[in-house]
Amino acid sequence: MKIFFLGFLFIFCTQKGMSEELKISEEYPVVILGGGVGALTSALYLSRAGFTPLVISGPVPGGAITFSSRIQNWPGEKEISGVELAEKIQRQVQDNGSIILPENVLKVDFSKRPFVITTKSPYDEKIREIKAQNCIVALGSMPNFLGVPGESIYFSRGVYSCATCDGGFYKDKAVVVVGGGDSALTEAQYLANIASKVTLVVRKESLQSTDLQRKMEILSHPKIRVLYSTIIEDVLGNGQKVSQVRVKDLPTGANYEFSTDAVFLAIGSKPTTDLFQGQLELDANGYILLKKGLQTSKEGVYAVGDVCDPEFKQAITAAADGAKAALQLQKQVSGSVHASKSDKMSPAAASSVLSITSEKVLEKEMKETSSVMFVFFYTSQCMPCKRFSLLYESWASSYSQKIKFCKIDCHELREVAKKYQIHSVPTLVILDKEKRVLWKGVSINDHKIINALLERExxxxxLDKKIFNIDRS
Structure with missing residues (x-):
């Protein structure tokens, strides 16, 4: 992205008004890095105190909590999905005047005020420089990977890090979950409701979850078997999909293989703090060190949640950190000029994307298509899908006179997803009126190609359908 600050920035807004542009002032009293519960709580407290914080939500809107299919320990909610909880908090934050920018942070400069934060759109490559008098770091953590042969080859084609996103593709099939902690048990329970068999591969001699009830449910579940003291050494397949894993029994050293259709990774995470090397003091494991309350080694910079918490790693503790950081910041900047709230979002425009509710509706829409039809395959729990939907809605807003834009929930129309060989989401399929597939893209690079093509045309x-015959080599 290039530097666009000539007084204002324009972004596509999230949730409310996805296809609508927002005016953003060049400099903010507070910029919050991250889109999880801790970041959103800070934004809520600050916006209600008269600030207009900018939340740079990053690659996973809603944060790590969105990977939990069932949450039963959030106060006031008997049971709620992580996606639903994150969306409720985000709506509340936006209703109170916070602005959310769904971009990635490339680098930060905390050497002097105003701090400079450089961001990049995941799709159009544009670069922005955002200035901030204060900053709250809440980037959370990223999942670990095994680093074994086959893992990268089959990632998104049988190897995944989110059961709620991709588990639905393995109904009545055999799957593997790797890990022995709370997240692994949550994934195993979720998948046991979908798959025919779940094998939980645990490196240690026992499950590491702190939830005794969940442990008992796992051990007594008829669809779940647990392999203790076992590691995966290779992910095997036919080049297109996973068919087996090779494992090693650690006590005996014996290797053996067994069949599986998918592998779901739940083996912990590491703090997302590489950006702050040389900017903030970190401990040996990369966690941000706190000096006074939630303040870091740099005055005016605060940290909350998993970036500074190696022990608890809970959504509720991240929310508490977010509230405390906001209150501490308010005290320290008391009397300074706050940003105006005049840039609040206006009501969302009607979506130009048609939700396909049956195969008959899809057939009808294809018959009525004059040129080409874009079909976005998604699932309701998939956060990458929600991120891509921002771009997709913007395409529909700009090109609906030339292209028909539709979307299909893979969990609702499984047979349609199977027909078009959808194995992961988000997937974009481009069809002509003769029902021929002109293009099929899964990765963010595929989506970037289409974004650049639409911009060019x-x-x-x-639009001639021939333009979608693109060499991706």
Whole structure:
């Protein structure tokens, strides 16, 4: 992205008004890095105190909590999904005047005020420089990987890090979950409701979860078997999908293989703090060191949640950190000029994307298509899908006169997803009116290609379907 600050920035807004542009002032009293519960709680407290914080939500809107299919320990909620909880908090934050920017942070400069934060859109490559008098770091953590042969080859084609995103593709199939902690047990329970068999591969001699009830449920579940003191050494397949894993029994050293259709990783995480090397003091494991309350080694910079918490790693403790950091910041900047709330979002425009509710509706829409039809395959629990939907809605807003835009929930229309060989989400399929597949893209790089193509062809009154015959080599 190039530097666009000539007084204002324009972004596509999240949730409310996805296809609508927002005006953002160049400098903020507070910029919050991260989109999880800790970040959103800080934004809520600050916006209600008269600030207009900018939340740079990053690659996973809603944070790590969105990977939990069932949450039963959030006060006031008997049971709620992580996605639903994150969306409720985000709506509340936006209703109170916070602005959310769904971009990635490339680098920060905390050497002097105003701090400079450089961001990049995941799709159009544009670079922004955002200035902040204060900053709250709440980037959370990222999942670990095994680092074994086959893992990268089959990632998104049988190897995943989110059961709620991709588990639905393995109904009545055999799957593996790797890990022995709380997240692994949550994934195993979720998948046991979908798959025919779940094998939980645990490196240690026992489950490491702190939830005794959940442990008992796992050990007594008829669909779940647990392999203790076992590691995966290789992920095997036919080049297109996973078929087996090779494992090693640690006490005996014996290797053996067994069949599986998918592998789901739940083996912990590491703090997302590489950006702050040389900017903030970190401990030996990369966690941000706190000096006074939630303040870091740099005055005006605060940290909350998993970036500074190697022990608890709970959504509720991240929310508490977020509230305390906001209150501490308020005290320290008391009397300073707050940003105006005049840039609040206006009501969302009607979506130009049609939700397909049956295969008959899809057939009808294809028959009525004059040129090409874009079909976005997604699931309701998939956070990468929600991120891609921002771009997809913007395409629909700009090109609906030339292209028909539709979306299909893979969990609702499983047979349609199977027909188009959808194995992971988000997937974009481009069809012509003869029902032929012109393009199929899964990765963010595929989506970038289409974004660049549409930008190049935006002044053409009619789009020739031949433009989608693209060499991706």
């Amino acid at each position: 935006k002044d053409n009154p009619i």
